[in-house]
Structures are given as C-alpha cells and as structure tokens.
Amino acid sequence: MFRPGGWFRPMDAFVILVAASASCWGFLGYKLEGDAKAMVYLDGVKHAVFDLADKRHEAEVSTHIGPMRLEVGDGSVRILKSPCPNHLCMKSGAARYVHSEIICVPARLLIVVEGKGIGELDVITY
Amino acid sequence: MSLLIEPAEMAPAEGVRLEPARLHRKQPRRVLRRHQYPSRLPRSEPAASHAVGLTAGVFALALVAASSLQIMEILIPRFPLFPWMRLGLSYIIILPFLLRYGGRAAFALLVARNLITLLYGGQPFSTFLIGTGAGAVALLSIGPLLRAAYSRDLLGITGISVCLASVFNLSQLTLVNLALIRHAGFFVQLGPILAWSLFSGVLVAALIRLSEKEIPAFLTVAPKTASATPQANPLKEGNVWIFLVGLMGMAGILLVPSASLQVTALLVLALVSRDRGKALLVAWPFLFYLAWLHLFHTSGEYLIGDWVTREGLRDFVCHAARLGNLILLGRWVSRRFPWQWTRHSQSGSTGRQSLYVQGFLLALPLLPNLFKPSLELGRIVVRKLWTGNHTDAMSPAFSAWRNLLEVPAAPSVEAKTADVHSDRNHL
C-alpha cells in the first residue's frame, strides 16, 4: 500500500507549489466586490450603492423630487427615468469609467463610479 | 522503511474472506528498494460492485476508524467564523483506502461515514448532502487519477493528500455558494481555504506516515470474530413518503427567494421543533456568518449608515432564515431517513446485500459507544505527539478500533440505538 519513498515525490512539490500560488492568488486577486461600483449621493450623503459587476438590472432610488429609475450592472450605470424637468441626467448617458459622474441638479443627486478602474484615472474632465 | 507487507504474525481469521491479490500474500518482512518495488498496482478493476479484495469486515473496520477520527476532531476547537477549518482527520483512513481500493470504495466509505454523523451527530440533512457532494467530486473524479498517479510513482502521499483536501474544500465552497449563499463575494474565501487545505493536507499526510506500520494490515485484514454475514439491521424503517415530503420541503426552502416566506417558515419550524429552535443559536456562528455577505455587500439604497443597504438587509434576512429553515427541517428529515434503504440495497448481479452495506451494518452497532473512547484515543495521540513519541503515536488507536469489532458488542448498544429512534416522533 505504501512504498518506500512514496511519501514525497518531486511532483508533490509541484502540487504544493500550485496550491500555494493558487492560495496567494485567492488572497490577493479575489475581491469581495467588483472593480467598480456606482455610488449614489444625495446632497453629498451616500444614499445608495450598486456594484457594477452585477448583471445589468433596473433599480430605483428615491429622491426628494421623486423616484429615479437607474439601469446598473455590466460595468455601467445610467438614469432611465427621472422626475427632473429637462432630463439632462438621462441625456448624459451611461457612466462607465471610474470617476465619471452623472449629475441631476434638481434632485441634488450625484452618481459617481468609484473604485479601481481601467487605466486608473484620477479624475475626468467634462 | 517499507510497509507494503502486512505484519506476518497477523494471521487471517477463520471465516473471513481473504483477498487473492498478491499484496496480501504472506511475504517475509524486508525492506525493498525503490527499483525492486513493482511500480504498478494491479490495474484490472473488477466488474463487480466493489473493489478487489475488499471485505465487509475491512470496510466496517475502516468505517469505525474514520468515524472515530472524525469524532477526535471535536477535540480541536473549531473557530466559529471558519467552519471549513477542519483537519479532515478521517482522511488518514480514507486516503489509503482510496489508494488500495479505488475511488468508488473510498466514496462508499465517505458516504457511510457521513450517514453515521447524520445518524448520531445530529447533523442536518443539508450538511450531509453538501459534504457527500463535495466528497463525490473529490473521490470519484480525481480520486482514480490520484490513485493512478500514485501507482505510477508520479505523486506521493503528501501531494495526493493536498490535492484531495483542496478539491474537497473547493467543491464544498462551490456547493455551499450555489445552494445556500448565492453571493459572488463568497469566493473571497478561496485564498484562505486553499492555504488551509495545504496545511491540513500536509498534516494528514504526516499522520498517515506515523501510521504506516498499522494501516496496511488494518485495511486488508478483516477483524477476527466479525462475521461475514452482518447482523440484522438495527435501524428502524422510516416512512419513505414522509422522508420525501421532507426533502421536497427542503428543496422548496432552497428555491423560494422571498424573505417573508422564509421568515414565516422559520417561525413555524422553530415553534414546532422540540427545542423551540435553540439549535439555531448554537449553529449561528458556524452558519449564519455566511449570510453576512449579503448584509454588507449588496447593492441598493443605504439603510444604516453607509454600511447596510435595504436590499442587503432583505437578502440577509432571507438567506439567514433559509439557513435556519434548512437546519431545523434538515434535522427533522435526518431523523426520518428510511434506513430500510440500506437493507434493500443489493449489489446488482448477485442479489446479495452490497459489501458496503454489510460493512456499514457491521459497524453501526458499535458507533454509539465510540464517542468517549475516540476522545480518549485522541487525547492519547495528542499526548504522545506532544511528548515527542511520534513512532507509535497512532498505534493504540488502531488496536482499539480493531478490538472494538473483534470484541462482541456490549448489550447496551442495542438499547442505545433504539433510544436514538424513540425520538423520531419529536422534531
């Protein structure tokens, strides 16, 4: 059943190495959340959060001028329906890059993509 | 030193089937150098339902040992938030069993061991299913590969042990996430679990090495007095329909995503259960932590500070209640396991009871009395290891297990088994 020298073969070192490096990869590489999340601020206060790594889905955020429908997931966020008068925030399209923003002034609502994103921008000028 | 040959002095007992394999032939004790060793184990897998040379007595012996080792683990404190941090001591038996008898036999051993914990350990049925599923992946899929690699001298015991531990833990992680948690962040545990698998795998390999004198004989020579025909099944029959309804209830709990339904079910189950759901308090640190992921890592509008979202709270309640339901209902279901299934299980062609069932039934009456001696054995092993007495640290355990089967079971065992089943009308 057991053979001499059968406790440790050279390949075992390889197995241990693979397990150890997979473990390191798991420790360092695997994050609890996706790379980017859409943080929704109302009047400068964190109001809601959406992980952009989620599957694309619709979500609702309540604001003092009424509910706002968002589409979030698959790496981007945009406002689908807003009670604000001229719908600039809807026209401004989707935000995808870290630091990109969607602003709805009447609702005093700001959506910022936060996290560690592609190319690691510090800020976006728009 | 070579230990491929069982001790010559251990003569085969009367009435115990002896395997014909050459490994079992009496050979003078001698040390073989590597090049002298036949590099391949017999490769012809029999068409029969069980492995070559395996007898019910040996299976029973392995089962007693594996169960006892699992009980020993209780000595090692489990960290509430790291329930997967278990050493898997029973692999001291299961791994050599895999090498000797193949993946199917080792899986049968694992299932039997899990049935034992289901029966005596008060384990919920969901835990049984997940543990068995992960074991199936580890032993049935890569088990034969590892065995072949060992027989071709590619992998050593250490590598095999690490592989088994990693695959088992990874499949368990995946199954738990698929069935219970359903949160992508769950895999953040990947790193620590792999690190732990590495540690426990190496440790189990070291313990196998400490037992290298005992294991070969232990896993090949059946106990002397044990009869090849097991006693009658001591387990009472369960109503299959009630059991199936229980299983369907568990499936329903797994599938329904509504927090309010889960909470309602939890309240009902807690009220109906014998201890009014106190089991949940005990299980909390081991299981409910899993739901915390939902509490802190769910998209949605913030409810408490910028920590907890409304959706997160809802998902948390839903998943925590579901875990609670599975524990309560799973306990109820395990008590109603139709044990007659084991009696009816027969190996296809011969119409005889499968060898595994025979072994299981052989070991079953001993198990209620195994708890105390196992802990005692565990203490002895730890003490011996602690004092540096490594060489025969495990030997008392092996002789104790063999004695357990060779000495006729105490009469109190029957009463004890009956006791377990007198509870079945309570939840």
Added chain:
Amino acid sequence: MRRFRDGGGCLARPEWIRFAPLLGLAFVQCREVVRTHNWFAMDTNMSVSLYGESSLSDEEVFARLEAETERLGNLFSDYSLASPVAKMIGSLGDTLAVDPEIYPVLAAALEAGESAQGVFDITLHDLKALWGIGSGENNRVPDSSEIDSVMAGNPVYRQAFEGFSWQPPLLLLPDNRAVLLRENCRLDLGAIAKGHIVDRLHAILDSLGLSDHIIQAGGDIRLGGKKSSGPWILGIRHPRSADSLSGRISLSTAMAVSTSGDYERFFEANGERYHHILDPRTGRPARGVSSVTVLAGSGIVADVLSTSLFVLGPDKGAELARRYQASAVWFKALPEGICAIAMPEISDWLQLGGVASCPSM
C-alpha cells in the same frame, strides 16, 4: 449628520470590519488612501480628493471647503438678487463700490473680454434668460427678433455687430470701485466664478498643508501638489457618449484643467442641438466645436479660456491660448464620429484614444 466618503482613512474608518466575519483580510483592503468628498454648490457637483494628511480631520477640512464654496457661491450668484454681483446694476456712469473679493475676478473677466475681443462676455444674463439657460424649464428657441431686441438693448453687441472694437461693460477704478458703462446691464460671472472658486479652495488646502489634492467644480479641475504614484491621469469625456473617453492627459505638474462642451446643458428642437455656450456675437449657441479642454496655470484662466476657445474655435483660439500660456484640444462631432484638433503645446501630455485628427480646416 453629514458623512464623508472614506473620511479618515483605513484605520479611522475600519473598512475591514465588514471583512472580519469572513477572514481578517484587512491588509488587502488598506491601500493608498484617497478621500473624496462630493457636495452640491453653484448648481453643479463639487468634489475634493485629498491625498495627504493634515492636523485637521478630513471632516473639518471638507466642512471648511463647503462653507467657503457656499460663501463664494452667494457672492457670485447672478440669480439671487441679494448677491453683490446682482446688485451691480445701475445707470450709465454710476460709480459703485465693488466687493474686494469680486474686484480681481471682474478685472480678470474684463481683461479676458479685451483679449478675446468680446467673445468672453460677462453681460450675457438677459440672453441666457431668453434661451432659458440655467432655469432648466423654459428651454426654447427664441425668434430672431427677440434675440435682436435683447442684443439691440446692449450696445456692446451692437457695436460688435457693427464692427466696432469691444467695449467693456464697466470700468474698474483702483480703489475697489467701478464705473458702469452700460445702462441697466445685469452681470453674469458664471463663466469665471467656478474657476475662481477652485483657485480659492486650492489656496485653502495649500494653507492647511494638504497640498496634494484634486478639486473639481463642474468642468473645472484644479490639481494640487503631486501624486506619489506617478503622474495625474485625467480622462476627457467623449462629447457624444458619456460612457467613453475621447482622450487622456497625463500631467506630472499640477495645473488647472477646464472643459466646455455642448453636451453639458442642452436641449434639442427641430433636430438641432441648442446648448448653453452662447456666442455673444450672434446671440445664439456657438457652432463648430463640440468640446474644448484647456490646460492652464490657474483655474480662473482655464475657466475663462474654455468658454472663449469654445466660441472662437481652433484657429483663433490657439492664438488666444498662447497669450495666456495655455494649451488646448478641441473636439468636433462629425457624422462619422468625433475628431480632434490639438495645439502642439498639449501634444506631450495628450493621448487621443482612437480619435482621429480633424481634416484640415
């Protein structure tokens, strides 16, 4: 109670507590701590990111910046009638006292008006009101006659039309006073105030020892100090799709960056896009360019130039930018996509992400 994003850093706000249930992953989560705070002011979003530490807590710093922004916002607002800027109205030849804080901004605005030959104008309040810009709800395309009548009441426009050289709407006297050169003309410092505010916040942070920072007020950005991990990387928003970038700027020195685009505030009527940047010469939204991004030494210059260069376009704009030692890149929207025209001065820092150069002008 007001909460701040990531205020206090890794230890003061133990992010890792959430991970503790799983495994003490704290060490993985503690990275370079950038604390960003967002708030609304000046009808737009303001944000400040701090890289260093100071003796004050982040909360105190952010609160101080917010208070300063609010104060300056009230000072420069042209909508609140109580604001000092709104009060600067009167008959031709009236002499008014100018708030000492507004005085330098007015001076910069008048100088820019002079340099840009009226293309930068601080008297657009009535025209903007006509187009409904700023109010949000009354967006409409006015008739030519309406535009003409507003412009006719404003001698500056008339003179510009008739080929006269640009005349300032007021004359600044040395001792914080000004003489009005226009009858009943409301001032609008919207195109310069944000640039001034980012400069002010920049100065405050420097004085607090928080010299490494990013300040953003709408499209105006002021970088401060340096970033330890390499150059600042700025993304330029694509003028036609918010979820992509038209270019990147990497800056190793702290500068001010401002972008003006036709996508910020606009409405569409009869298939045409009417945006908020009016050409003072025509009274209508400036045409030809979709966006311009300006790099300059101060926020106020960047802000003034982004508006002016948008109206002037690349040809005349480059000349004006050089006069301020600034550089710029323009983007135009063509049916087949956008194209870019960059001044040679900016090309060292600019990376165009797959955007072609515009065909020769």
